[in-house]
Amino acid sequence: MCGSSAGGHLTGALVAGAWQETLGLPGDLVKGAVPLSGLYDLEPIRHSNINEWMKLDNGSVRRNSPLHHLPETGCPMVISYSESETSEFKRQSAEYAEAWQSKGWSCDLFEAAGRNHFDLIFDLDNPETQLGRAVFDLIDL
DSSP, rough: EEEEEEHHHHHHHHSSSSHHHHHOOOOOOOBBBBEEOOOOOOHHHHTTHHHHHOOOOOHHHHHHHHHGGSSOOOOEEEEEEETTHHHHHHHHHHHHHHHHHHHOOOEEEETTTOOOOTTGGGTTTTSSHHHHHHHHTTTTO
């Protein structure tokens, strides 16, 4: 499972716990995840001008923040963000990685040098980059 930006948030949501059971699926359905430059806790958005149209409240923030819904069974994860990301993207990535690791699950976290929020994904299939190597290791190539 992999996604960047909003897709990084969605990747976190898909590895989150509890939804699999409601669909009759195993809890360990996702075998590996690569969320990139995602937001894993939506609380800061609630306090920004973006919330004028998102209309997040405490309940929707909690319900839609992957950080608050770690699964019972984790999978190996690679979390990355670009060098030029805002401090909030970097902080949230580090916090999510720390929460994942605190459950005892494998998680690599690193900053992609020379990349920005939009071109980070170009490293995914290049084993000469740190992200590419991590992804290839994750899928055992």
